[in-house]
Amino acid sequence: MTEGIGVVGLYVHDQDAALDFYVGKLGFQVHTDARNGNYRWLTVKHPNQPSFELGLFLPQEPVLDAATAHTMREMVAKGGMPPLVLVVDDCRAAYDKLRAKGVEFIQEPVARFGGVDANFRDPSGNAWKMIEARS
Amino acid sequence: MASQDPALLRRLLRAKDRMDAASEEDWPVERLANVSGVSQAHFARSFKEAFGVPPHRYLLTRRIERAKALLRDTDAPIIDIAFQTGWNSLGTFGRVFRDVTGESPSELRAREQASAHQLDQVPHCFVSAAYRPDLKIAVSEKRRREAGDRSDPEETEVPK
Numbered sequence A: 001m002t003e004g005i006g007v008v009g010l011y012v013h014d015q016d017a018a019l020d021f022y023v024g025k026l027g028f029q030v031h032t033d034a035r036n037g038n039y040r041w042l043t044v045k046h047p048n049q050p051s052f053e054l055g056l057f058l059p060q061e062p063v064l065d066a067a068t069a070h071t072m073r074e075m076v077a078k079g080g081m082p083p084l085v086l087v088v089d090d091c092r093a094a095y096d097k098l099r100a101k102g103v104e105f106i107q108e109p110v111a112r113f114g115g116v117d118a119n120f121r122d123p124s125g126n127a128w129k130m131i132e133a134r135s
Numbered sequence B: 001m002a003s004q005d006p007a008l009l010r011r012l013l014r015a016k017d018r019m020d021a022a023s024e025e026d027w028p029v030e031r032l033a034n035v036s037g038v039s040q041a042h043f044a045r046s047f048k049e050a051f052g053v054p055p056h057r058y059l060l061t062r063r064i065e066r067a068k069a070l071l072r073d074t075d076a077p078i079i080d081i082a083f084q085t086g087w088n089s090l091g092t093f094g095r096v097f098r099d100v101t102g103e104s105p106s107e108l109r110a111r112e113q114a115s116a117h118q119l120d121q122v123p124h125c126f127v128s129a130a131y132r133p134d135l136k137i138a139v140s141e142k143r144r145r146e147a148g149d150r151s152d153p154e155e156t157e158v159p160k
Helices: A015-025 A066-077 A091-100 B006-021 B029-036 B040-051 B055-073 B078-084 B090-101 B105-114 B124-130 B139-146
Strands: A007-011 A029-036 A039-045 A053-057 A084-088 A104-112 A115-121 A127-132
Touching: A007 A066, A015 A029, A015 A039, A015 A053, A066 B006, A091 A104, A091 A115, A091 A127, A104 B006, B006 B029, B006 B040, B006 B055, B029 B040, B029 B055, B040 B055, B055 B078, B055 B090, B055 B105, B055 B124, B078 B090, B078 B105, B090 B105, B090 B139
Parallel strands: A007 A053, A084 A127
Antiparallel strands: A029 A039, A039 A053, A104 A115, A115 A127
C-alpha cells in the first residue's frame, strides 16, 4: 500500500517539552526533527505505525501571523483542540505505566460499552482518549 | 476579548479537568484557585474569561449532564442519583434540574428510556458532551425570567 495519510499535526506550546512527553513518556519515536532558523519540523511515530507521522508543531510566525499564533496557543491551552485517540491492548496497565512516568490523567480507566478507556493530556493541553478495544 | 496568557490558561484547564473528573465533590473557589495556582479573585475572573461561564455554573452543567446520563442509562432511584451527582437534598436537585432542563428528573427518564439509542459506537465523552446543558445565564436568572417579576430568594447555584 502506498496511498494513505502521512502526517497529522498537533499544535504544542513547546517542542522540547512535547518531544520529552511523546518520546520520553508515551514511548513514541522521533521520525523527523529538522530545523531551519527558528522553524522546526518535528514529527514522531508510534512504534507500530512507522508510516504515520504525528507532527508536533509550534503555532508560530511566519506560518501564522503573530495574533493568530497567539490565538492558537490559547486554544490549545484551553483544551479546545480536536480529540485524539490512542489504542492500547490493556488500558489499566498502560494507565499505571504512564501515570508512574508523570502523565497527567484527567480520567481514570473506566469500563463501559465493552471496553476500557482513560483520558490524559499532553503538557500543552491536547486531550487523548486511551482506549482498550473491545475484544 | 483580551488575550490571556497560555500558561495561565493551561492551569485553568487543570481546574476544569478536576471538576470534570469529580463533579460530585465540593469545589469551593479556594480549592479551584489552588489547583490553578492563582488567587481566588483572579481565578474566578480568569476562568469565566477563558471558558465563558463562571466556575460554579460550569460545575452545575457537569452535574446535570451526569444526572441526565444516569437517569437515561440506569434504573437507580432518583434520590441516589441526586446524592451521587453532588446534591445534598432531593428537593434542591429536582428544582434545579427542572430549572435547567425544563423537565423533572422522572419526566426526562421516561422520555429518554422510551427512545432507542445508538450511541455505543461513539466515545463516551462526546456522548456526554451532547447531553450537557447549555447554560448561558445563571439558574437564578433563568428562574426569574420564567417567573416574571416574582422575586425568588437568592440561592447559590451549587449547594455548599
